[in-house]
Amino acid sequence: AQSVTQPDIHITVSEGASLELRCNYSYGATPYLFWYVQSPGQGLQLLLKYFSGDTLVQGIKGFEAEFKRSQSSFNLRKPSVHWSDAAEYFCAVGAGTGANNLFFGTGTRLTVIP
């Protein structure tokens, strides 16, 4: 069965600093991987996704993520964080075939300090 672990519940970074949010997944085959962002009071917005091909994927708002099969990871990165990036970030995995539901991690809350 698929599962996703986001080991960091809360991360605080200074504006302008680099960011890395961790995501580990469990799935036997090649997964479909996603990062979503949720601002307070809002729905989830897709940041980026990985299906196949280049393991480094670019997303919106300057985010990128790298799929590492050997580590079962799909960490999200941004070289320079902006105050507007403060939000909750969710990693998700899809089965790739058959059922098209997603399994979400528990989320990482990002706080950005001036």
Place this chain on the structure above:
Amino acid sequence: DAGVIQSPRHEVTEMGQEVTLRCKPISGHNSLFWYRQTMMRGLELLIYFNNNVPIDDSGMPEDRFSAKMPNASFSTLKIQPSEPRDSAVYFCASSPNSGGHTQYFGPGTRLTVL
């Protein structure tokens, strides 16, 4: 594109009352998902439909919850009778079958049961 539309955005009701949440998916999308988000339990998948047919309702907490999708452009989630522990934000998401599981979320309905 209008995105996924949910109504109402906020609902306050008293225990025992019937609550109906509504969702209009993105036109052309084949799959529709209902989620519940709480601080304690995070984001939970309640049920999802493919081509208007319920595929997996294992996440529906109990018989008080029911969901329907009478056509490709409309779905409802009903709680009868409602209880205070049902207070949460309920999200609807839709996905095209050709989209590799990419889900697009609505803004959510914040439900408060007094």
